[in-house]
Amino acid sequence: MSPHAAQxxxxxxxxxxxxxxxxxxxxTLRLESFRNYGRLEVELDQGLNFFHGSNGSGKTxxxxxxxxxxxxxxxxxxxxxxxxxxxxxxxxxxxxARCGETPLGIVLRFTRSEGKEVRVAGESLARLSDxxxxxxxxxxxxxxxxxxxxxxxxRRRLLDMTLCQLDSGYLTALANYRRTLRQxxxxxxxxxxxxxxxxxxxxxxxxxxxxxxxxxxxxxxxxPHFASCVSHTHSRISAVxxxxxxxxxxxxxxxxxxxxxxxxxxxxxxFREALGRISEDERRRGxxxxxxxxxxLEVRLNGRALRSFGSQGQHRxxxxxxxxGQAAALDQNGQGxxxxxxxxxxxxxxxxxxxLVELTEExxxxxxxxxxxxxxxxxxRSTCFGVEAGEVVRE
Amino acid sequence: xxxxxxxxxxxxxxxxxxPGIGRKSATRMALKLLxxxxxxxxxxxxxxxDARTRTIGCSxxxxxxxxxxxxxxxxxxxxxxxxxxxERPSDILALExxxxxxxxYHVLGGLLSPLDGIGPENLRIxxxxxxxxxxxxxxxxLALNPTAEGEATALYVARLLSQRGINVTKLASGLPVGxxxxxxxxxxxxxxxxxxxAV
Ligand SMILES: Nc1ncnc2c1ncn2[C@@H]1O[C@H](COP(=O)(O)OP(=O)(O)OP(=O)(O)O)[C@@H](O)[C@H]1O
Ligand SMILES: [Mg+2]
Ligand SMILES: [Zn+2]
Numbered sequence: 210m211s212p213h214a215a216q217x218x219x220x221x222x223x224x225x226x227x228x229x230x231x232x233x234x235x236x237t238l239r240l241e242s243f244r245n246y247g248r249l250e251v252e253l254d255q256g257l258n259f260f261h262g263s264n265g266s267g268k269t270x271x272x273x274x275x276x277x278x279x280x281x282x283x284x285x286x287x288x289x290x291x292x293x294x295x296x297x298x299x300x301x302x303x304x305x306a307r308c309g310e311t312p313l314g315i316v317l318r319f320t321r322s323e324g325k326e327v328r329v330a331g332e333s334l335a336r337l338s339d340x341x342x343x344x345x346x347x348x349x350x351x352x353x354x355x356x357x358x359x360x361x362x363x364r365r366r367l368l369d370m371t372l373c374q375l376d377s378g379y380l381t382a383l384a385n386y387r388r389t390l391r392q393x394x395x396x397x398x399x400x401x402x403x404x405x406x407x408x409x410x411x412x413x414x415x416x417x418x419x420x421x422x423x424x425x426x427x428x429x430x431x432x433p434h435f436a437s438c439v440s441h442t443h444s445r446i447s448a449v450x451x452x453x454x455x456x457x458x459x460x461x462x463x464x465x466x467x468x469x470x471x472x473x474x475x476x477x478x479x480f481r482e483a484l485g486r487i488s489e490d491e492r493r494r495g496x497x498x499x500x501x502x503x504x505x506l507e508v509r510l511n512g513r514a515l516r517s518f519g520s521q522g523q524h525r526x527x528x529x530x531x532x533x534g535q536a537a538a539l540d541q542n543g544q545g546x547x548x549x550x551x552x553x554x555x556x557x558x559x560x561x562x563x564x565l566v567e568l569t570e571e572x573x574x575x576x577x578x579x580x581x582x583x584x585x586x587x588x589x590r591s592t593c594f595g596v597e598a599g600e601v602v603r604e
Numbered sequence: 605x606x607x608x609x610x611x612x613x614x615x616x617x618x619x620x621x622x623p624g625i626g627r628k629s630a631t632r633m634a635l636k637l638l639x640x641x642x643x644x645x646x647x648x649x650x651x652x653x654d655a656r657t658r659t660i661g662c663s664x665x666x667x668x669x670x671x672x673x674x675x676x677x678x679x680x681x682x683x684x685x686x687x688x689x690x691e692r693p694s695d696i697l698a699l700e701x702x703x704x705x706x707x708x709y710h711v712l713g714g715l716l717s718p719l720d721g722i723g724p725e726n727l728r729i730x731x732x733x734x735x736x737x738x739x740x741x742x743x744x745x746l747a748l749n750p751t752a753e754g755e756a757t758a759l760y761v762a763r764l765l766s767q768r769g770i771n772v773t774k775l776a777s778g779l780p781v782g783x784x785x786x787x788x789x790x791x792x793x794x795x796x797x798x799x800x801x802a803v
Contacts, residue, residue, distance in 0.1 A: 388752040395718035409723065412716070412760045416752065 232545030232573035233308045233344055235275065241301035242294040244270035245599040252603070254592040256570040260578045262596030268578035271601070272348070272549040275576060277302045278315045279346040279547070281327055281337040289319050298322070306344055308544075315344065345544060347536035350551040354528045357515055361505035368506050371435070371535050372427060379427050386420035390497055393417050398495040410492070414484055417500065421460075422476040424501040429463050429471050431538075432456050439534030445568045446526050446561050452515075455507040459483070459499035525556045529565065536572070545573025554579045566591060612638065661693075664735065666711030666728050668693045676708060683707045685742040689732065689761060691715055691749065699747060702794035707745075710735065715753040716760060729761065736770065745800055746774045762803040773800040 232255075240249040245267050260268045269285060273292065276284035283292060293300045299320030306313040316328045327334045334340060356363050373380040393413035400406045436454040443452040456463045460480045461471065483499055484491070491498050508515040508527055515527055529550075536546040548569055554562045554577075566583070569575035570590065583593065593604045607613060612634060619630035637645055661667070662674035669675065676682055676696075686707030690696060696709050712727045736744075744765055748754040762772045776799035 385752045385755075389756070392718050392752065392756065399718065405724070408760070408763070409716070409718070412756050412763070413718075415759060416756045419755075420752075 231309050232543070233306055233547075234545065234574040235278070235304050235344070235547060236307045236312070237305045238271070238274060238278075239301075239303040240270075240274050241303075242297040243274055243300045243302060244292055244294060246270065247294065247599065249599070249601060251594065251601050253574070253576070255574050257566055257591035258574070258576045258594065259566075259583055259591050260576065260594045260596050260601070261580065261582050264580060266596045267599050267601075268596050269350075269551050271596075272551055272576055272578065274302045275304070275547065275549060276346060276348060277317050278304045278306075279340070279344040281317060281325060281340050284346070284348040284549070285350075285551075289325065290321060293319070293321070304344075313343070315340075344547065345536075345540065346547045346549055347532055348549045348551070349529055349532045349553060351525075351553060351555075353532060354524045356528045356531055357508050357519065357524050361503070364506035364508070365502075365504065367531060367535060368428060368431075368435070371538060372431060374539055375431075375541070376427065379424070382420050382423040382427070386417070386424050386501065389413060389416045389420055390500065390502060394496045397491055397497065400492050400495070414481075417497070418477055418480045418484065421500045422473050422480050425458065425460060425480070425504070426471055426473045426476045428501070428504075429456060429461065429476075432463060435534065435538050438537045439530050442533045442537065442568065443527065443530035446530065446564045448560075448564075450510055450523060450526070451512075452527055452530060453509045453512075455509060456504065457507045458501070458504040460501070460504075522556050522558065522561065525553065526561060529553060533568070533572075548572045548575040550575060550577040552578050552580070554581070559584055661711075665696075665709045666693065666713060666731070667696045667709055681706075683742075685740055686745065687732075687736075687741065687743075688745040688747050690747050691754070691757075695747065698793060699797070702790050702797060704794050704797050707743075712748075712757070712761075715748065715751075715757045717753050724760065727757075729764070732761070733764070733768075736765075736768070741770050744770055744772045745797075746772065746803065747797075748775075758803065766803075772803045774803045775800050 234255050235253055238249075238251050238253060240246045243249075245265075251271075260271060262268055270292075273283050273285045273287070276282070282289070299318065301316065301318045303314070303316040306315060313330055314328070317325060319325045325337060327337060327340050329340065329343060356367055369383060373383065393410070393416075396406075396410050396413050400410055432454065439454055440452050443450070453464070460483050461476060480500070487498050508531070510519055510523060510527065515523065519527065533548065536548065540546050550565075550569065554565075557565065562584070566577075569577065583591065595602045595604055608616065615634045615637070616627070616630045619625050619633055620627055625633075637648070658670045659668050660670070660672060662669045662672055662677055664673045664677045667674050667676065671678075683706050687710050688699060688705060688707055689710045689712060690699070691712055691714065693711055696711070699705055699709075710728070710732050712729065712732075714722055714727050716722060716724065716727070744761075746758045746761060748758045758774060762774070765772050775796040
């Protein structure tokens with residue numbers, strides 16, 4: 210039985226509503242010399258906060274500021290100096306988070322000369338990494354459709370990033386696997402047909418099998434839970450399409466619905482045998498031909514590979530489901546996740562947009578941007594803000 | 605911009621070649637020496653040369669010593685039928701601090717790493733085999749760091765020795781994963797030693 214399945218918490222489904230009162234959310238957000246904002250203070254609500262305004266008005270910058278309060282850096286991928294308002298020496302982002310009735314102040318300051326400083330409840334943090342976990346966020350932007358459109362590496366990264374946060378043993382096994390893989394490739398490259406060369410390659414093979422099997426077994430054990438979080442989220446946005454995840458492995462494969470409880474020992478044996486079958490080929494070509502570094506998290510839509518047949522909107526929907534499913538899978542203790550959705554409505558039809566808005570309301574809190582106003586029909590209980598040239602007006 | 609006088613600059617540069625010494629500490633050390641009594645500077649210079657010429661690798665175990673063989677290798681009370689294999693000489697000191705091991709040591713002088721071009725021929729593995737030749741060996745304990753390279757090296761050595769019918773064990777993995785043997789505290793290391801298991 211997977212350790213993850215046992216702790217399954219389905220945020221998207223609202224299964225953990227008893228804990229909803231204890232969910233963390235951001236009540237106020239303050240910016241100072243951040244992007245095109247001089248000074249700004251906005252009051253946010255639980256549920257969906259919807260920001261609309263023309264191109265270049267400052268919508269994405271608001272989400273970016275929230276990402277600073279959660280992970281002390283820009284999830285848009287910018288450097289600290291880039292977000293400093295032109296002509297200023299530094300920036301500040303502050304916020305009051307709430308967990309039930311308890312308020313928690315978070316302040317981050319950056320100056321070019323002194324770098325970053327973070328204060329939580331007035332206390333300066335010794336390390337920036339101590340901030341991680343106080344406020345959890347999940348960011349989604351249009352570029353994230355690479356998760357489904359791109360190659361296997363994109364999807365492996367999503368899976369690995371999720372597992373590394375849940376299981377520090379996985380993080381170690383993965384790091385050791387990557388290191389061992391490089392060593393083994395080097396050993397294969399300099400292999401010559403003699404006994405000593407074979408002895409060296411065999412040693413690295415055995416170590417690769419050990420670490421790799423831990424990686425594969427953990428992924429397979431996590432898959433059913435992750436797949437159900439993602440499929441469920443997807444079904445909430447699209448009533449017509451059915452999304453399934455599967456693990457297409459070079460050693461072992463599994464459908465997302467099977468309880469893929471493979472004992473590590475069984476995976477080891479399968480991996481060892483698979484490498485044994487291609488050993489001559491590998492020695493000739495000089496690198497490792499199979500293993501978890503070549504596996505794929507397959508996304509199927511209505512029984513077909515999404516990557517080959519998906520439309521724009523279907524890709525977008527699937528990618529959102531993967532990201533929100535990841536957020537749900539990571540939120541094991543029901544602490545809540547602040548979902549940051551940048552400009553994602555453009556490719557969605559009205560039904561899907563409406564369903565997505567409703568879905569985000571079930572997460573602790575969501576901030577969404579768009580160049581258009583929300584259609585009346587999908588407004589729900591959300592709070593709307595108009596953004597214009599560095600000013601934000603609550604409507 | 606005017607820098608340090610050439611001789612001072614050279615001293616700072618030499619200090620920065622040492623592990624863990626950055627430009628800042630190198631400068632502090634060099635400036636301190638400038639204002640120290642001449643005798644102290646001479647003593648330091650002498651001590652460096654002295655340690656350099658007197659300290660040698662033990663011809664049996666590879667540990668650091670002034671007399672060859674080293675104190676451990678020539679101590680008749682230490683059990684010669686149990687040998688603990690380590691990566692570096694400093695690992696011997698860490699294991700000695702636990703006070704739990706009464707056998708002998710063998711330093712490999714590195715770990716297998718194809719990426720760095722290090723193969724078995726670059727390690728003191730042949731010496732280990734020579735050393736065991738024709739002797740009754742009760743147990744070989746592999747005390748290598750639990751890193752990718754440490755584990756691979758342990759496996760390589762274990763396979764060679766098992767072929768010769770020698771009993772091989774490995775430190776229990778109580779060590780912090782990826783942690784350094786010579787930084788592990790005595791208690792952890794002692795437990796890992798007590799709970800060693802067959803490879
Ligand atoms: N460091 C900075 N200082 C001042 N202004 C900046 C800085 N960096 C970006 N800007 C400007 O801030 C404005 C807001 O950028 P932002 O990305 O938030 O806009 P947006 O509302 O998301 O636009 P779009 O709808 O096109 O995505 C832009 O006009 C941009 O050129
Ligand atoms: Mg934008
Ligand atoms: Zn010795």
